[in-house]
Amino acid sequence: MKILATVKRVPDPETSIKVKPDGSGIVADNIKWVVNPFDEIAVEESLRIKEKVAGSEVVLVSVGAKVAQEQLRTGLAMGADRAILVVAEDGLEPLAVARVLVKVIESEQPDLVVMGKQSIDDDSNAVGQMAAELLGWPQATFASKLELAGDQKTATVTREVDGGLETLSFPLPGIVTTDLRLNEPRYASLPGIMKARKKELKEIEVGALGVDVAPKARLVKMEPPPKRQAGKKVASVEELVHLLHTEAKVI
Amino acid sequence: MPSTAVIDFDSTKPTSPFYTDSHREWRDVLRRWLAKEVAPYVEAWEAAGEIPLALYGKAAEVGLLGLGYPERYGGTSAGIDHFHHIVTSEEAAQIGAGGVFASLMVHSIGLPPVLALGSDELKARVAARVLSGERHICLGITEPDAGSDVANIQTRAVRDGDDYVVRGSKMFITGGLRADYVTAAVRTGGPGYGGISLLLIELDRPGVSRTRLEKMGWWASDTAALYFDEVRVPAANLIGAENQGFLGIVLNFNGERLGLAASANAYARVCLVEAARYARERRTFGKRLADHQVIRHKIAEMLRQVNATQAYLESCAWRVQQGETPVADLALLKVQATLTMEYCAREAMQVLGGAGYLRGNKVERIYREVRVNAIGGGSEEIMRDLAARQLKL
Numbered sequence: 206m207k208i209l210a211t212v213k214r215v216p217d218p219e220t221s222i223k224v225k226p227d228g229s230g231i232v233a234d235n236i237k238w239v240v241n242p243f244d245e246i247a248v249e250e251s252l253r254i255k256e257k258v259a260g261s262e263v264v265l266v267s268v269g270a271k272v273a274q275e276q277l278r279t280g281l282a283m284g285a286d287r288a289i290l291v292v293a294e295d296g297l298e299p300l301a302v303a304r305v306l307v308k309v310i311e312s313e314q315p316d317l318v319v320m321g322k323q324s325i326d327d328d329s330n331a332v333g334q335m336a337a338e339l340l341g342w343p344q345a346t347f348a349s350k351l352e353l354a355g356d357q358k359t360a361t362v363t364r365e366v367d368g369g370l371e372t373l374s375f376p377l378p379g380i381v382t383t384d385l386r387l388n389e390p391r392y393a394s395l396p397g398i399m400k401a402r403k404k405e406l407k408e409i410e411v412g413a414l415g416v417d418v419a420p421k422a423r424l425v426k427m428e429p430p431p432k433r434q435a436g437k438k439v440a441s442v443e444e445l446v447h448l449l450h451t452e453a454k455v456i
Numbered sequence: 457m458p459s460t461a462v463i464d465f466d467s468t469k470p471t472s473p474f475y476t477d478s479h480r481e482w483r484d485v486l487r488r489w490l491a492k493e494v495a496p497y498v499e500a501w502e503a504a505g506e507i508p509l510a511l512y513g514k515a516a517e518v519g520l521l522g523l524g525y526p527e528r529y530g531g532t533s534a535g536i537d538h539f540h541h542i543v544t545s546e547e548a549a550q551i552g553a554g555g556v557f558a559s560l561m562v563h564s565i566g567l568p569p570v571l572a573l574g575s576d577e578l579k580a581r582v583a584a585r586v587l588s589g590e591r592h593i594c595l596g597i598t599e600p601d602a603g604s605d606v607a608n609i610q611t612r613a614v615r616d617g618d619d620y621v622v623r624g625s626k627m628f629i630t631g632g633l634r635a636d637y638v639t640a641a642v643r644t645g646g647p648g649y650g651g652i653s654l655l656l657i658e659l660d661r662p663g664v665s666r667t668r669l670e671k672m673g674w675w676a677s678d679t680a681a682l683y684f685d686e687v688r689v690p691a692a693n694l695i696g697a698e699n700q701g702f703l704g705i706v707l708n709f710n711g712e713r714l715g716l717a718a719s720a721n722a723y724a725r726v727c728l729v730e731a732a733r734y735a736r737e738r739r740t741f742g743k744r745l746a747d748h749q750v751i752r753h754k755i756a757e758m759l760r761q762v763n764a765t766q767a768y769l770e771s772c773a774w775r776v777q778q779g780e781t782p783v784a785d786l787a788l789l790k791v792q793a794t795l796t797m798e799y800c801a802r803e804a805m806q807v808l809g810g811a812g813y814l815r816g817n818k819v820e821r822i823y824r825e826v827r828v829n830a831i832g833g834g835s836e837e838i839m840r841d842l843a844a845r846q847l848k849l
Contacts, residue, residue, distance in 0.1 A: 235462070275477075278477070278481065279481070279484075392485055392488060392489050392517075392518050393481070394485070394517060394518050395482055395519025395522070395532045395536075395540075396522070396532040397519070398478055398482055398519075399478060399535050399536070402535070
C-alpha cells in the first residue's frame with residue numbers, strides 16, 4: 206500500500222525562541238530546525254506499516270521553504286522511500302496547506318495519509334481535518350493506536366478522549382493524525398543518512414498547483430510571554446495569608 | 457546587563473570547509489542518540505565499572521559500530537570519510553565520559569587488522585557479529601614488558617599440528633574483561649619484529665584467564681590483564697601470514713592517532729565550554745568570574761589552543777583523505793591534542809574551583825582521563841621520538 210506522511214520544518218522545541226522587536230515574527234537566525242515531533246511520529250507509523258505490509262511505499266510531503274529539504278532528508282534517512290517538497294517560501298495558512306496537500310494526494314493517490322495532529326510552532330491543529338473535508342475522506346484525529354485490517358481496506362484508530370478511549374473504524378483511503386503516544390520514533394541511522402542522499406526528492410513550486418493560497422488572516426502582533434517576576438519571601442504564615450488575600454487576591 | 461551570547465561546543469568551533477550535509481546529519485542523529493541512550497546513565501555506568509552489553513546492539517542500530525566498515529559485514533563505508541570519524545569523536549566527547557566509548561568502540565582497534573589481513577573465512581566468522589554488537593573484540597599488543605616497543609613481544613604461539621599453543625600475558629587491555637575475541641600480537645618466530653604474528657584468540661578457550669584492572673579514569677571501561685596458559689587456538693585464526701604481524705599492528709596506529717587526537721581536542725573544548733559557562737554564572741568580589749581579567753584570559757587562552765589544534769587536526773585528516781600518510785604530523789598532532797586537553801582540563805578546574813573538584817561533573821572526569829589519552833595509543837614521548845626519526849635529524 207502507499208502511505209503519505211507529512212513533514213513540517215519547525216524550530217527545535219528545545220531552542221529558546223525570541224520574538225522580533227517589531228512583533229512581526231520570531232528571530233529565525235541561530236535556531237536549530239527539526240521535523241515537527243508529531244510528524245516524526247507520523248513517519249514512524251508509516252514505516253511500521255511498510256515493514257508489516259510487503260510492497261508498501263512511504264512518500265513524504267512537506268509544504269514550506271526550500272530549506273525544508275533538510276527535514277525531508279531526515280525522514281528519508283529514517284527509511285521513507287521518496288519525498289515531495291511543495292516550495293512556498295512564505296508561510297501558508299492551514300487552509301492553504303490543506304488545499305496544497307489535496308493536490309498532492311490527488312496526484313499520488315495514497316491509501317492512507319498520516320500526519321501530525323498539529324505542528325509545534327503554529328499549533329493550529331487544522332490541516333488534517335481540512336484536507337479530509339476537502340477530499341470527502343474519513344478522518345481520525347489524535348490517534349494513539351492505528352491498526353489495519355488484514356486486507357488493508359479498513360483502518361481502526363484509537364483516540365484518547367476525555368475520560369477514556371474512543372475507537373473508530375473507517376474504510377480507506379483516509380487521513381489519520383497522530384498523538385504523542387502513538388509510537389516512539391526511531392533514530393535515523395548512519396546507513397540511512399547515506400542512502401537518503403540517493404533517494405528522490407521532488408520539488409514543486411506552489412504556484413504550479415493552481416490553488417488559492419492567499420492569506421485570509423493578518424498577523425497583527427507577536428509578543429513574548431510576560432517575564433516571570435521574582436518571588437517574595439515572607440516572615441510568617443500570617444503575612445503569607447495577608448498577601449495572598451490583598452496582593453495575589455487568590456483567597 | 458549580562459551577555460546572553462551563546463558559548464557552546466558548536467559556537468566555539470571555527471567554520472570549516474571539510475563538512476558536508478552527511479557529516480552534519482550524522483552529528484545531529486548521533487547527538488540525539490547520545491542524549492537519550494547514553495548521557496543519562498553515565499554516572500551509573502562509571503560507578504558500575506562497565507557499560508550494559510545491550511548498548512552495543514543499540515549502537516549498531518544507529519550505525520555507530522559499523523561506521524567506516526564494509527557494507528558486506530553490516531557496516532557503512534560508501535561515502536564515509538575521516539570527517540565522519542571526527543564528528544563521531546567530538547559528539548562522544550561531549551558526554552564527558554571517555555570510558556564509555558573506550559569500551560563501546562574498542563572494536564575500532566581490534567577489528568581493522570582482521571579486515572585488512574585476515575582470511576575471508578575469518579572475516580566472515582568475526583566481522584558481522586562484531587559490527588552487529590553481538591560479539592566484542594579487543595586488541596592485545598601491550599605486555600608487562602612490551603608496549604610501543606612492539607618488536608619485544610614475548611607472548612609465544614607455538615605451532616602444534618593444526619593449532620597454535622599460546623603462552624604469555626597481555627596488559628592494559630581495553631574492553632578485555634568481557635570481549636569475546638582478542639586480536640593478539642604473538643611471537644611465532646625468532647626475536648625482533650620479524651617474528652611476530654597476529655592471532656585471533658577466542659577468550660572462552662581453556663587456559664585463558666583475566667583480571668580486572670582498577671584505573672584513575674575511564675571507570676566504565678572494563679580494562680583487563682589477559683593470561684594465556686597453554687591456550688590451543690586453531691591455525692585458521694592466524695591474521696595474515698605468519699611472522700608478518702608487525703605491519704598490521706603499525707598500520708593500525710596512524711588511524712588510531714587521528715581518532716585519539718580528535719577526541720582529546722574535543723575533551724579540551726568541553727572543558728573550555730564548561731569553564732566559560734561557570735565563569736558567567738559564578739560571582740566573586742561583587743562581579744562575575746568572567747569579569748575578572750585573570751579568568752577571562754584563561755578562557756581566551758583555552759580557545760586559542762583548542763582552535764589551533766582543530767586546524768592542525770582537520771589539515772591532517774584532509775591529507776590522510778588525499779592518500780597521504782603524514783606519520784610525523786599524525787604523531788605530533790596527537791601530542792598537540794593531548795597537551796591541549798591537559799592544559800584545558802587544568803585551567804577549567806582552576807576556574808570551577810571547588811565546584812570542579814566535586815565528583816559528578818564533566819571537568820573532574822576529563823581531568824582524570826587526561827593521562828590515558830596522553831599515554832594510550834603511543835605516549836607523548838614515543839610520539840616525539842617517532843616524529844624526530846621521520847625528520848632524519
